[in-house]
Amino acid sequence: MRELAFALVLVQCIMSVALHADAAEYTLGIFGNANMDSIIDEQDVSYVRGIIDGTNPVTELADATCDGRIDEGDIEQIQRIINESENYLIIKTFTIYDKAKIIRVPMPVSKIVILNLASAEAIRCVNAEELVTGVGTSVVEGTNKEFFGELSSRPTVGKWSEPDVESIIRLRPDVVIADLRFPNTELLEDKLNSSGIVVVRMGFTYPDYFQSEMMTLGYMLNRKSEAEDLIDFVYRYVDLIEGRVASVPADERPRVYPIYSPSDFWKTGSNGSIVDMLCGLAGGRNIAHELKGGTGGMYPAVDPEWVIKEDPEIIFTWSSPGGYTVSNDTEMRNVWNSIVKSPELSQVSAVKNKRVYLLTTDVTSRPRWFVGLAYLAKWFYPENFKDLDPEEIHKEYLERYQNVRYQGVFVYPK
Structure with missing residues (x-):
């Protein structure tokens, strides 16, 4: 029965994360957040042990390794996330028009490309500008150049909605942070898959999802305290x-x-x-x-x-x-x-x-x-x-x- 219940949960992995506007009640969209709160901590370890023992129900994000099983491997991954020694994170990003995407992000993230203005502003919110190796042209154009200052001196990789994929590949980032809608997957993910560059889509705009997105960014870039402060x-x-x-x-x-x-x-x-x-x-x-x-x-x-x-x-x-x-x-x-x-x-x-x-x-x-x-x-x-x-x-x-x-x-x- 436990395997059946877990299989049903895996089906939900393509559905949107149920988040809340209340600051005290939102779900961090990272696998390993077994108790579905806003942080990954020892309570998640305890919760997974309860699942293994049959005393806790399976939750959507309990499978920290996303391997289809709830076992000691998930506890080990959760401990690595807590200790900031994980070599990957599996995150669930929301989209406006499509189903949620499950993304495996290599850790630690040391180089990123940001395509749009909202992402550039979010990166500055968590003091991670030094990780940015390339930006979309909107960051350096017109009045945005003055606002974004040092970020506008980074190499450009084309328009946020029509990026130059070859320019991105030359910069060899670990992660590209892109808008929720544009460019479409055929113009970005499909062209970057073979290069090993991960695309993470974030909006940083929608109240219903803002907290989870900012906190996920904090986990990805090792800026959790900065994200919490914001x-x-x-x-x-x-x-x-x-x-x-x-x-x-x-x-x-x-x-x-x-x-x-x-x-x-x-x-x-x-x-x-x-x-x-x-x-x-x-x-x-x-x-x-x-x-x-x-x-x-x-x-x-x-x-x-x-x-x-x-x-x-x-x-x-x-x-x-x-x-x-x-x-x-x-x-x-x-x-x-x-x-x-x-x-x-x-x-x-x-x-x-x-x-x-x-x-x-x-x-x-x-x-x-x-x-x-x-x-x-x-x-x-x-x-x-x-x-x-x-x-x-x-x-x-x-x-x-x-x-x-x-x-x-x-x-x-x-």
């Missing part, structure tokens, strides 16, 4: 916001219309998208939550008449102009004016009451997503969050975890 900092504010909005009845929460981009007022984000997650965490009701369409079914197009009928109380965009090197709010103010002067949107309550807000992707679609969350919570419930200062939170994050001084324009109006 998670504690982030969830100090996430938990505060969730705690205060939890008592607001669903029918009293503001109705919100998220706009995907200033260039398209009629594209939005629905269930599963980062904007929908942020809206919900901040205590809003996304009027597009149940809609389907667009990339992954999460970014539907809507009719202006539908928005007018739904009559949102708040409108915000999450990819407005602005950023670290922007010195004034002129562009954002122009976008704001274009929204409030739109013939269709001017008919809804959000515009009539001037509850229209803009954010950049810097604070919504990277490890700084919690800064965007803080702004949304304050805009949704100004009376409930008088003591919350999103700008100060952002400033501390940049100075403490990115080692850059605070500057730029990220929201409008403040």
Whole structure:
């Protein structure tokens, strides 16, 4: 029976990790985390002994070696992870549109290539810049060059969504950290398999998975304490916001219309998208939550008449102009004016009451997503969050975890 139960668990290895937004309750997606909590420690050794003895049920991550058996070999691997002497980690990464991927990462990791901006920012959060041997071109382009400083001096390996595989192979990294969706596996994993280079896909953007991803990165790069410190900092504010909005009845929460981009007022984000997650965490009701369409079914197009009928109380965009090197709010103010002067949107309550807000992707679609969350919570419930200062939170994050001084324009109006 134990073998049958374990076989069923192995089938689950292709399913998504069940993670939680609560800081105290998330599952670290590394095999060996037998008791399915947020750390690998002696409790996991005890739990596996219980499985072997028949007193504990088999869990999804109990097979630390992923060899199809629960035995002393798993206990040995867990002990090696605890002692930081393991020669591999088997991790489970989530994806947005596909089933979870099981990846075997050689340890220790001494050289990495990072393809996208979110990964570059995450690497700096755990003080692992010295391991980076190559970057995607977005890290060195435009305003990102100033923000990323030393990282932008690394050799480039092509666009984050269309990397130059030959350039990656020449750098001989142990691991490539790539975006969840792009490039597709045919353009990356399939071409790197024969070279022994492992691809790990991480988003560092989605609240539901952020803690597990950051902690997994900490284990991979031997930066566990740094990852824990960041998670504690982030969830100090996430938990505060969730705690205060939890008592607001669903029918009293503001109705919100998220706009995907200033260039398209009629594209939005629905269930599963980062904007929908942020809206919900901040205590809003996304009027597009149940809609389907667009990339992954999460970014539907809507009719202006539908928005007018739904009559949102708040409108915000999450990819407005602005950023670290922007010195004034002129562009954002122009976008704001274009929204409030739109013939269709001017008919809804959000515009009539001037509850229209803009954010950049810097604070919504990277490890700084919690800064965007803080702004949304304050805009949704100004009376409930008088003591919350999103700008100060952002400033501390940049100075403490990115080692850059605070500057730029990220929201409008403040």
